[in-house]
Amino acid sequence: MGVLKRNLTAYGFLCAALACFAVFAWYPMVREFVLSFQHTNLIDPPTWAGLDNFTAVVRDPAFGTAWLNTVQFTVLALICGYAVPFVTALVLNELRHARGYLRFVVYLPVMLPPIVAVLLFRWFYDPGPGLFNQILDFFHLPALAWLDSSSTALVSLVIVSTWMNMGSATLIYLAALQNIPPELYEAAELDGAGILARIRHVTIPQTRLILLLMLMLQIVATMQVFIEPYMLTGGGPENSTVTVAYLMYQFAFTYGDGYGQAGALGLMLMLALLLFAAFQLRLTREDKA
């Protein structure tokens, strides 16, 4: 086959994918920049807005709170969603029985549509007949307001989020743990390392790459949290659960025609995540050298 013909056939096979990517993946990235500097309502031709969208977004009373909440949510979700799966994986890896069952059970919530998990937990959080308060009551503990109090609402969201997402992280860690060569543990043991020392000096260094990768993925994922505040609290009480993604949704679809403002907020979120990624890359690189 000639080079030209080979290239032509190849691009023939590629053209559908290229078109999809161009219109629905690459172009929206560019559009994000353009959109943030435009006034648009999708009907009239868009007009130039300068920095209006950005000032409008920053002036919104929920702006600061949304960022604070998002960071808080991310930190809490990391404490739960990062440590819990790792410890779970460590323990599961030691067990010799019922492995299939445990793996199945831990991953089960991941398979549920998020809306099912979220609405199920909304019922558990119900201050009256909700399961959680019933359990507290059973142990003679005071009832909590869960979603209805600004001090517990965000934590309640983190609990749902951890419950429905921890399965995949756990299984990924478990696979990483099973790839650690047994000789390393034997050598450490001969050197007199106890169990904790073995975890510290063998397990963690051996799974470092995957731990770092998951840290990055989880931060990016949790920074985008939307469905939990949207379905469970609507941002309340007293804006205590407004996240950046939720505020973005509100600008675009609740406040009416604020696509430009939403775009500006999205751009800020993207910049924040990019900065974070750069910082993280730098850290890992210094580490290696």
Next chain:
Amino acid sequence: MISIGARTAARRARGRGRPRPVEVRLRTVVSPHQLNSRWGRRLYWAVLLAVLAGSTLAFVFPMYWMVTGAMKSGEELARMPPTLVPAAPTLDAFTEAWELFDIGLLLRNTAYYALGGWLFSMAVDVAAAYALSKLRPAFGNVILGAMLATLMVPPMVVLIPLYVTVADLGLLNNPWGLWLPAAANGFNIFLLKRFFDSIPKELIEAARIDGAGPLRVLWSVVLPVSRPILGVVSIFTIVASFKDFVWPLLIMTDSEKMTISVGLSQTAGAVSQNAIMAGLVIAGVPTVIVFFFFQRNIMAGLTAGSIKG
């Protein structure tokens, strides 16, 4: 504790049935020696039981509560303290939910979007991966890089421009609004391409010498040997479209065209609690069934994508 000790002592004295050692196939943090010491073994069984009980309570019990909740009457659901087993299990809530939410329609919509999306993105992604892996066009690596780069951009960040783009194209409330963006999936292309790369050159050369064109090679050589990866990508694509919420929420706004997730979220405030529970059970069943049958493939795909990726 004392009684257990006494029983073991008695058993030892009788000289039979020493507790079987825990079998170790792969060395982990705890050494086999420690594990099979007397206390090691006791601790092991204690931890095993605790983990079994804990994970069942944390992950299975909520599902049990959902299913039985759907079978309780309205009064029983509100009763305090709650009943563990429904007093008079009925399926009324399911029929009620079926009618109130129009679940039949919602399920049909969701299945239609999932299957259509699966067919379309498989066709697009397999063709692209095949071209990048076996036909190796000029700038192939640049294209692959640009496709993979989209994975770095969080979906929430481009949600609004994507919505505006889809609205400009007049694809709101149109299934193609779900299918076209879903086909632009860098991860699928990456997984497929990596698998295609591992297919021996000789196999393809042989087919070519026999006079097969590129399409024929794809259809009769590459696809048949790629069944495992095609299975994994298919399951992920279908499950993802069943689970998706935000995107269909934005673009499938006609109540006639909603997916089951969006339909449930819209009506959840307006109907009785046990009807909601029944709706949730029905919405959860398809993906859980998929999980039951394709557990192995799902786990394999999960680790294939994350570890070596």
